[in-house]
Amino acid sequence: MTTFHERRLALSVDVVLRLAKRSDLPKLEWYGQYAHFRAVYRRTFHEMQSGNRLMLVADCQDYPIGQVFIQLRSQEQHIAQDGRRAYLYSLRVMEMFRGLGIGSRLVYEAESILAAMGYTWVTIAAAKTNAKARNLYERLGYRVFGEDPGDWSYTDHRNIVQYVHDPCWLLEKNLRVR
Numbered sequence: 001m002t003t004f005h006e007r008r009l010a011l012s013v014d015v016v017l018r019l020a021k022r023s024d025l026p027k028l029e030w031y032g033q034y035a036h037f038r039a040v041y042r043r044t045f046h047e048m049q050s051g052n053r054l055m056l057v058a059d060c061q062d063y064p065i066g067q068v069f070i071q072l073r074s075q076e077q078h079i080a081q082d083g084r085r086a087y088l089y090s091l092r093v094m095e096m097f098r099g100l101g102i103g104s105r106l107v108y109e110a111e112s113i114l115a116a117m118g119y120t121w122v123t124i125a126a127a128k129t130n131a132k133a134r135n136l137y138e139r140l141g142y143r144v145f146g147e148d149p150g151d152w153s154y155t156d157h158r159n160i161v162q163y164v165h166d167p168c169w170l171l172e173k174n175l176r177v178r
């Protein structure tokens with residue numbers, strides 16, 4: 001068998017944090033992994049255009065390798081309240097880019113946007129099965145203040161309604177306490 005001694009390339013690539021653009025929508029499906037959220041992404045993008053939500057992405061070579069979405073208002077005021085409390089959700093980073101600080105930076109930049117908009121509180125949810133996410137949020141200054149049954153539904157790319165049950169901790173952070 002031919003032997004090949006591994007070679008190491010030390011590359012430096014720029015990752016740019018920016019708001020999502022329409023051409024990101026198919027790419028946010030991550031080559032099929034999140035195709036089931038096609039309609040959710042489309043709706044979230046429209047909600048960004050109408051000022052109810054923001055989609056922040058981490059872009060590497062014009063590909064969104066990470067994301068966090070921000071809900072700016074809600075009927076449930078412990079989740080989000082116009083001008084006062086916002087909800088961060090759908091935080092994820094592509095597996096091969098994890099552990100490099102991108103997830104933390106997405107949360108930090110989302111907080112900066114919200115502070116500049118005059119928001120005081122940020123809510124974030126961590127699935128009870130996802131202890132690592134809860135640890136990460138606590139390290140970023142969030143504290144558990146409640147829990148949620150995590151029941152919601154969406155229509156997938158095959159037009160089938162999917163019901164989700166994912167109980168979670170609710171965590172919050174006061175942006176004025178730095």
Ligand SMILES: CC(C)(COP(=O)(O)OP(=O)(O)OC[C@H]1O[C@@H](n2cnc3c(N)ncnc32)[C@H](O)[C@@H]1OP(=O)(O)O)[C@@H](O)C(=O)NCCC(=O)NCCS
Nearest residue numbers: 091092093098099100101102103104125126127132133136
């Ligand atoms: C959570 C997540 C966005 C963090 O992104 P990231 O770029 O790796 O974050 P950072 O590099 O800033 O921080 C890394 C920390 O995230 C933690 N982490 C949190 N959730 C994790 C998960 N599901 N899988 C792996 N690591 C996770 C790691 O333990 C790591 O902590 P450590 O440094 O003590 O080992 C990323 O792990 C991810 O996309 N996970 C899958 C989706 C998810 O669980 N999202 C949270 C929804 S509640």
